[in-house]
Each structure stands twice: as C-alpha cells, then as structure tokens.
Amino acid sequence: RLQKVNVASPYTTQIATQQPTKQHLFSWTKQWYPIQILSDLDEDRPTAVQLLGKDLVLWKGGEGNWVCFEDQCPHRLVPLSEGRLETDGTLQCAYHAWRFNSKGECVKIPQAEPEQEQKLCSNERARA
Numbered sequence: 001r002l003q004k005v006n007v008a009s010p011y012t013t014q015i016a017t018q019q020p021t022k023q024h025l026f027s028w029t030k031q032w033y034p035i036q037i038l039s040d041l042d043e044d045r046p047t048a049v050q051l052l053g054k055d056l057v058l059w060k061g062g063e064g065n066w067v068c069f070e071d072q073c074p075h076r077l078v079p080l081s082e083g084r085l086e087t088d089g090t091l092q093c094a095y096h097a098w099r100f101n102s103k104g105e106c107v108k109i110p111q112a113e114p115e116q117e118q119k120l121c122s123n124e125r126a127r128a
Helices: 114-122
Strands: 003-006 012-015 047-051 054-060 066-070 106-108
Antiparallel strands (some): 047 054, 054 066
16 A cells, blocks of 8 residues: 655655555655755865765855865866865866866866867866
C-alpha cells in the first residue's frame, strides 16, 4: 500500500512497504543545500567547504556573484581553494597559475605559447 506524504519541497515522497523503484528513489546529489553562511565568507579569497563528502571551493566571481566549483584544478588536481582571486575576478590556481572565470572556463594558461593558449583554454578538459 502506498501513501503520499507532502514535504517542504516541490516533490512528493512515496512511502511503501515494498522496495522502492528507481523512479521513486531520493537523490541526495540533485538537491539544493546551504553550504556556508555568507557573513563567514571572505570576498577576497577562495574558501574550501565540503558537502556530502565532496570538496568544493566558494569564491566571489568578477560579476559579483558567489561561485561554487569542485575544489580541484583540472590540470594537476591541486585544490583551487589554495589559489587566489585576481583583480579581474578570475580564480588562479596556486600550482601552475591557470585562471578560471565564474563559468569554470579556463581563461589563462601562462605556460602556453600565445598562439596556442586560446585553443588549450577552450578544451573541455581545461574547465574547472
């Protein structure tokens, strides 16, 4: 016997005495969660946080919005939270100084030849 229960979200949870089907399983990773109190964040540096066992980095992007990424540079997997914020609003990795905008796009690879940099930055594997 199924019983519908309304909860404080736009979703309906169904409770059953039998094993739930895949379409009724709750997905912890597809929900919104508060992860940090805004007044505890420093606007001038990235902040490491953890949610559901996943390491994340919070920082204030160039457009003035708070941004959240997985806390690892795609180049060498160094924590981006150890990096710094540049004056143009990009987040710079502490290891090789790759820079990322608030969309996660790589915008600067200092070690790249100038004619190759745009091509390397546009590669999907270079996204934070």
